[in-house]
Amino acid sequence: MSTVLSNSMEEARVGSPANIAAAKRGFGSRLRQFNVPAGLGGWIWLAIIIIPVYYVVITSLKTQEGYFGQNPLALPASPTLENYQLVLEADFATYFMNSSIVTIGSVVPAVLVSFMASFAIVRGSGRFLKLVNGLFLMGLAIPLQATIIPIYLMIIRLNLYDSLLALMLPSVAFAIPLTVLILSNFIRDVPNELFESMRLDGCSEWQIMWRLALPLTRPAIVTVAIYNGLHVWNGFLLPLVLTQSPELRVLPLGLWTFQGEYSVNIPAVLASVVLSTLPILVLYVVGRRQLLSGLTAGFSK
Numbered sequence: 564m565s566t567v568l569s570n571s572m573e574e575a576r577v578g579s580p581a582n583i584a585a586a587k588r589g590f591g592s593r594l595r596q597f598n599v600p601a602g603l604g605g606w607i608w609l610a611i612i613i614i615p616v617y618y619v620v621i622t623s624l625k626t627q628e629g630y631f632g633q634n635p636l637a638l639p640a641s642p643t644l645e646n647y648q649l650v651l652e653a654d655f656a657t658y659f660m661n662s663s664i665v666t667i668g669s670v671v672p673a674v675l676v677s678f679m680a681s682f683a684i685v686r687g688s689g690r691f692l693k694l695v696n697g698l699f700l701m702g703l704a705i706p707l708q709a710t711i712i713p714i715y716l717m718i719i720r721l722n723l724y725d726s727l728l729a730l731m732l733p734s735v736a737f738a739i740p741l742t743v744l745i746l747s748n749f750i751r752d753v754p755n756e757l758f759e760s761m762r763l764d765g766c767s768e769w770q771i772m773w774r775l776a777l778p779l780t781r782p783a784i785v786t787v788a789i790y791n792g793l794h795v796w797n798g799f800l801l802p803l804v805l806t807q808s809p810e811l812r813v814l815p816l817g818l819w820t821f822q823g824e825y826s827v828n829i830p831a832v833l834a835s836v837v838l839s840t841l842p843i844l845v846l847y848v849v850g851r852r853q854l855l856s857g858l859t860a861g862f863s864k
Contacts, residue, residue: 623647623834630830646834655838657810658817662839665727665813666795669734670788676735677742678784682772684743685750686758696747702740707733711804718805729805730813734798738791749783750776789846796843814839 614636622630624642633640684696714733723729753776761771777784799815806812812819818832 619833619836622830623837625830627828627830646828646831647838649828649831650835650838653817654809654812655817655835658812658814659839659842661727661811662796662813663842665730665734665798666792668727668731669738669795670792672731673735673738673742673791674784674788677739677787678746678777678780679772680739681743681746681750682776684747686768686771696743699740699743702737703744707737707800711800714801715804725806725808725811727806727811730798730801733801733805734791734795738787738794742787742791745787746780746783749780753779792846793843796839 618636621638622635623646624644625639626641626643626645629639629641680695680699684692718724718729718732723732757775757779758771761775766774797815798813802813802816806816814835818835
């Protein structure tokens with residue numbers, strides 16, 4: 564009797580064989596949940612992203628002598644803000660204002676036109692709308708580089724060369740196809756019962772679009788607005804071909820100010836890169852929730 568009692572007490576202390584086997588299975592399942600290759604790939608990708616950012620920031624705080632006289636990845640021996648002062652004094656405000664005007668003037672019309680077109684494609688019917696949708700999808704297959712010469716000739720014919728409007732119109736045209744695709748998929752996920760209920764309440768299609776579809780597609784609208792804004796803000800080919808006046812330069816072209824005939828002021832260039840990135844970073848921080856919601860929604864079907 565005492566032997567049986569002692570054995571049962573020992574099993575209770577260390578656990579029964581069934582409990583030990585269950586614990587081992589649970590530990591094995593938890594171990595299998597750790598995806599080692601994916602985790603290693605994530606750390607490698609983080610290093611690939613962080614190292615260039617680190618290089619840009621620390622180099623913008625170096626002098627030209629310090630840049631050429633020490634390890635490129637080493638911290639600056641004597642950090643300085645002279646490069647940022649040089650950038651701000653070199654018409655940076657003008658370049659920044661031009662980029663802001665072109666970006667806002669391109670993104671707002673592109674998003675509005677794309678939203679109305681997407682609503683018509685999803686809620687309407689007929690061969691004409693199918694044809695329009697097909698044309699938008701075909702626009703995704705046409706790269707900007709393949710059309711730069713026709714765009715240049717059309718801008719010349721319209722007497723818009725060397726103007727900010729010459730940068731806005733092509734940017735709007737190239738932003739519409741992808742924007743229509745994303746917003747159309749998002750609007751399709753809106754329950755049809757909501758549209759029918761508003762129609763029974765006496766609302767027209769115009770009122771349904773602005774009072775129902777627009778608020779429900781706000782995450783997708785923020786997503787495409789930020790995406791298109793990044794492309795326009797960082798655009799280089801269109802400003803290079805369609806403008807030539809120094810006062811009409813945008814930020815990517817403004818970087819040429821720090822390039823001489825025989826040398827390049829690399830710390831000043833990277834300081835201007837940091838300053839030109841700050842507005843996009845602030846925009847992402849403000850709209851990150853809507854951006855993530857728009858990226859994960861609208862493609863469930």
